[in-house]
Structure formats: C-alpha cells, structure tokens
Amino acid sequence: MKMNIIRINEMKDFVGEEVTIKGWLYNKRSSGKIKFLIIRDGSGFVQGVVVKNEVAEDIFDLCDKLTQESSIAVTGVVRKDDRSPYGYELTISNIKLIQMAFNDYPISLKEHGVDFLLDNRHLWIRTPKQHAILSIRHEIIKAIQEFLNNNGFVRVDSPIITPSTCEGTSDLFQIDYFGENAYLSQTGQLYQEAAAMALGKVYSFGPTFRAEKSKTRRHLNEFWMVEPEMSFVDHYENMEIQEKLVEYIVQSVLENRSKELKELGRDLSKLEKIKTPFPRLTYDEAIEMLKKNGYEIEWGNDLGSPDETFLSNQFDKPVFITEYPSKCKAFYMQPKEDRPEVVMCADLLAPEGYGEIIGGSQRIHDYDLLIKRLKEENLPIEMYDWYIDLRKYGSVPHSGFGLGIERTVAWITNTEHVRECIPFPRTLSRIRP
C-alpha cells in the first residue's frame, strides 16, 4: 500500500484515508485510556486521537512519555469531526519518534510576558498566533510583488551599504567599509530614481535601517520596505497606484488567509471596507480639523503621532494626508506649481491608529530647482553628483513611495506591536535572538 505523506492543510482531501503527518507535538491531553495529541507541522494544527485498545502497547506508552515539541511522524486515518476546532482529526495507529524534546520547553500554553516571549522569539514563532501573523506577512509580501509585477514594474534592489545619508536626516548605523565610513541604508529611494530612468517603473524590496532611539509600538530599527518609483507619473497618479496596491493587498489576505485572520480574531468587516478610492485630506484641511477638535497645532508644524491617530480615526479606510509644508519634508519633493510653500507629497495613514504605512511624493525633476533645494538644506552637493546627473540627462517628472511592511502587517492582523510582525525584531533593547 502506498503511504500518503501529507501536510495538515491538505487533510480535507484525504478523509477516510490513511496518511502520515510529520511534525511536532504542540500539546497533549490524556484521559487514561484515550490520549489527544495536538500536532503542528508548519501548515497548521490538528488533533490526533490515540485509543489504548486500538494501538500497540509500545505506541500507547510512547504517548505517555512524549514531551512538548518532540518531533514525530504520526500515521492514522483522517476523519472529519465537528468536535474539533480544526474540523478534522487523525485517528492515530502509529507514531514514529524523531526526537524526544528536552522536558524544559520554556513556552507553556499559559500566559507569558512580552520580555520573556521576546527572549524566546526563536520558539515563540511556533505558537498559533505568531504562525498566523507570519503567514499573513508572507501573503502581504506575495501580494505586493504580484501587483507590481502584473503592472509592469521591474524589481531593482538598492544597495544596503551606502556612503552617506540619503535624506540628510535620521541617525544611521555606521559600519567600517575597508577603512572608510559607510552606513546601512535608511532608504533606497535615490537609487530607485536612477533605476526608474533606466527601466521606467521599478521597485525595491528589502530591509532598511534606522539608528533612532525610537521606543514605540510602531518602530523597529530594522524593518522591511517596498519602494516603487515611476517615470512619467505625477503626484495624483502616484496616489491612485498606492491605493490600488493597498486594496489588492487587503483583498488578497482576505481571500487566501481567512483561516489565519480568524485565528487572530480579526474583525473582517473592517478589512472588507478597504476599497478604492481612499479619502484625501490636504495638510491645510488636517490642521483645520485638528484645531476644531482642540488640538494645539499651527500651520507649519509637522503632524505628531497623536494628531495622526486622531485623523485616521475619522475614517474607516486609509487616508491620504497631502501637500505638507515643504519645510516639514525632504529636499527632493516637488513644490506645488501655484503654491511653492507646499510639496506634492502624501502620507497614507492606516485606520485604527496604526500610523503611517506609506510616505510618497512627486520628485523634483528640474535641474536648477534641485540644486537650489540642496543648497537651502545645506546638503553637500558633491555627495549628490550622480543624483543630480539624473536631472541633466533626459529628466522627466516622476514619483514614488515607500510602504512599510511591518506596519502594514500590524494593521491587517490587528497586532498591537510591530515587533510581532517580523520574524526576529531588532529594537533599541534587543539584538537577539
């Protein structure tokens, strides 16, 4: 007889058949002559039932001894069972022990504190909630690439080791590059602009690094970002692409990861509302709205975190905040034609207080204007020589944006803190595991 080695998420196709599942013992319950083994294999969780009268004695004894997280191959018949929260059960006939786990596995099924869980992140990711979050993270990344690939974008990754700060702001991680100072990249944008002039529509996808001592649920010192950049695309078209991308991400997760969303207890109706077009609010309108609601803010101040939370809470979709004062934003942003004190940019704020998930803008394409802006910001023009070249040789209007993966994952999975939205978070106080 042929042995069916399957994964747990394929069980629905094998009802009534004998199969073998290779995995780990997540939990075990016993009632004397009947034992319940909760097995996980990476694709899902399932309960196996071992009845004393129906298996060899040594198999039943082995069940007694099995420790949490022991690796096993279990063979049995798949049964649909409404008593099981997983929908299916395995009536076990044989168990092959691969490794008996040490009996001091630290992660119990009871409650744990954040500090302890983060110290044990390498084991924490085995639990159902973390499994669901990381699965959805994968779905989000897959959807982003699908959307961009299907819309004519070419993936062109930016360097991670860079000679200087791109935007002249943030603190960077410094490294030694054969005796010269170099830095871990905080954005690949400038390189994407070069790539967009070569390939039209491009994107990069990779890690980015900020050495800022941020200590909030929205910040990581190493996080992942997708950065599309498009030639011949203006500020308004830029926003349309962004909202279509976000809609596509959310719909893909709803379609392909409903089981994981359910595991997390996510309110699906909130995600189902994420359809284009998204509301757009100019900075002027945002300031007015904030003032009307008792916030102390003046035109010209950048929006603070509580301000953004208030604004996003006024909508049940992500909201674009557009046309910020140029002094709040980076040097490369295109001023508005009839109102040069504001720039053609947009931040996309996620609903439910998850903060800014996209920052984007139309870039300056005029040679003289770019030089002027670099001088105004006191940036070393010689460091930007190649970037300035892009304005000398066939410059065209172009736009782009950066979407933060972990914040998007946190929002869609309704996770309190971004550190659970990346496999191994790097924060101010943690570099291990």
Next chain:
RNA sequence: UCCUCAGUAGCUCAAUGGUGGAGCAACCGGCUGUUAACCGGUAGGUUGUAGGUUCGAGCCCUACCUGAGGAGCCA
C-alpha cells in the same frame, strides 16, 4: 534624550513593616472525548544590584541596572 510604570519559583502573579504563597510547567500516580482538560501527590527561592531607615524590609528611602509604555523622529 525626556516622562510614566514594573522587576518575587522555569512562566503568570499573591504576600497590613512581623515565619515568602498559589496556578501553570517539570516529576510520580489516577481518569475512554479532552479543547489553556481535570483530580491527588513531590520537588522547586540570595525577592534585579548596592547602600540606608528600623528591634525587624519583598514592602519605606537613595542610587544604579534591566525591561515595558509613551514623546520626539519616522515606514
């Protein structure tokens, strides 16, 4: 860098200034449908560190260390 809070068993938490406990995990035993199973038992401690107040400090005071939440900055 600033503000707030917290450090007690492997984990989650109790303990009026007066002999440091419980649940879970581990170990031993019981139970034929358990869902973080349940029941009985065993073992498990330099109360973050260093000082101070007191007859007596887990508890009060000071400093430091570590962590968490938030601000600023940003995705």
